[in-house]
Amino acid sequence: MRILNSSVGRKILMSITGQLLIVFILIHLIGNSTIFFGPDGINAYAHHLHSLPPLVWAFRLFMLAAIAVHICYGVTLTLENKAANPGAYAVKRQLKASFASENMIWTGLLVLGFIVYHLLQFTVQGTPDIVVGLDAANRVDVYTMVVTSFGHALISLIYMAAMVMLFLHLSHGIPSFLQTMGWNNEKTIPVFGTGGKVISAFLMVAYISIPAVILAGLLKL
Numbered sequence: 001m002r003i004l005n006s007s008v009g010r011k012i013l014m015s016i017t018g019q020l021l022i023v024f025i026l027i028h029l030i031g032n033s034t035i036f037f038g039p040d041g042i043n044a045y046a047h048h049l050h051s052l053p054p055l056v057w058a059f060r061l062f063m064l065a066a067i068a069v070h071i072c073y074g075v076t077l078t079l080e081n082k083a084a085n086p087g088a089y090a091v092k093r094q095l096k097a098s099f100a101s102e103n104m105i106w107t108g109l110l111v112l113g114f115i116v117y118h119l120l121q122f123t124v125q126g127t128p129d130i131v132v133g134l135d136a137a138n139r140v141d142v143y144t145m146v147v148t149s150f151g152h153a154l155i156s157l158i159y160m161a162a163m164v165m166l167f168l169h170l171s172h173g174i175p176s177f178l179q180t181m182g183w184n185n186e187k188t189i190p191v192f193g194t195g196g197k198v199i200s201a202f203l204m205v206a207y208i209s210i211p212a213v214i215l216a217g218l219l220k221l
Contacts, residue, residue: 007077007080010073010076010077011073011077011180012180012181013069013073014069014070014073014074014077014177014180015176015177015180015181017066017067017069017070017073018070018173018177019177020063020066021063021066021067021070022170022174024063025166025203026203029203029206029207031045031049032207032210033206033210035143035146035147035210035219036213036219038143039135039141039143039144040137041143042142042143042146043135043137043139043140043141043142043143044139045142046139046140046142047137047139047140050140067112067115071108071112074104074105074108075105078104078105098172099168100168100169100171100172101172101176103168104169104172104173107165107166107168107169108169110162110165111162111165111166111169114158114159114162114165117158118162121149122145122146122149125145127149129148129149129152129155130145130148130149131144131145131148131149132145144221146210146214147214147219147220147221148221150210150211150214150215151214151215153215155211156211156212156214156215159207159208159211160208160211160212163203163204163207163208164204166200166203166204166207167200167201167203167204168200170196170199170200170203171196171197171200171201172196173196174192174195174196174199174200175189175192175193175195175196178192178196
């Protein structure tokens with residue numbers, strides 16, 4: 001309870017949950033990238049993953065809890081900072097702040113909105129663009145599902161825009177959590193700042209490459 005009542009404690013919890021979410025983003029990217037191996041690649045991956053329902057659901061609930069904590073304390077700390085900063089300090093801070101740092105709450109909420117849509121689309125399979133069927137091996141045909149969906153330009157553009165928001169959020173979030181955890185100092189701030197942008201840019205490009213190659217007709221049914 002002391003941690004929850006302390007702004008420093010809340011920052012640490014938000015930092016830890018942020019790190020967990022970055023690990024998930026990397027794991028999810030690896031799984032999604034199996035689509036480049038064709039239908040058998042991603043269908044086999046999805047089949048293997050969903051052959052362990054207790055583990056999958058435990059992981060989902062754990063990640064939902066992490067997201068909830070991250071959002072809750074992100075919003076709380078943002079509101080506390082705005083209430084505590086006097087006008088003169090706010091102006092001074094504005095001069096040094098980047099677009100990404102000043103809009104963390106908005107990029108975060110936009111990414112959240114996309115996550116909800118993404119879950120409805122591919123997990124719940126409740127959007128009209130989704131084609132659900134089985135492949136020749138009697139597995140859920142995830143390949144057809146993804147290629148058909150991203151074959152719609154608007155859906156691919158929404159996905160790409162969400163990845164840009166993720167880039168902006170992580171480009172500030174990564175060096176920020178390093179600072180919060182005490183792993184950063186004046187000498188390493190520029191290095192970690194650049195590193196955060198490089199990692200964020202890599203994730204953005206890697207994720208965007210999937211709908212991009214589908215729109216380009218390089219992955220076909």
